[in-house]
Amino acid sequence: MTDELADENVIYVGNKPPMSYVLAVVTEFKKDDAKDVVIKARGRAISRAVDTAEIVRNRFVTEAKVDKIEIGTESVTNDEGRTHNVSSIEIHLVIE
């Protein structure tokens, strides 16, 4: 379990400019010579997650490929206790 979690190099994309996340992904690939990095986002940040993956593989880690992309729906409860659904994405980048 611990090993499995340790293997996952995950970057969560939020509302900062895309280059912040690009830098985070590139750093993750350099660290311990990681072979895979997962980029995750929800809601409107999904577009930014795709931008991040595209900039990383076109400009910085050109040997990285998209291994798989998964989409889903998550329930989020806000401060007022109301629940709504948001879409999510996971982009798996790998170096072969």
Add this chain to the structure above:
Amino acid sequence: MTDELADENVIYVGNKPPMSYVLAVVTEFKKDDAKDVVIKARGRAISRAVDTAEIVRNRFVTEAKVDKIEIGTESVTNDEGRTHNVSSIEIHLVIE
């Protein structure tokens, strides 16, 4: 060639509310009993494309599955002749 193009049921997601595109995808599935529909979007509409796919498969066409998702980068030239890159997504939904 013509057959191949005719086989592709494509919905382009833009800036309308997600339910417009959900309706378009559902209609496409009903039409000629289509077994696959492709949802395409660029830039900020990418999040809405994911919402569309998720709403379709969770609420309207529950037998539909995500077959594959592809991301890419496209060059867009604006009215002033300037070129910039935008990310794109293609979500392939299938009924097996």
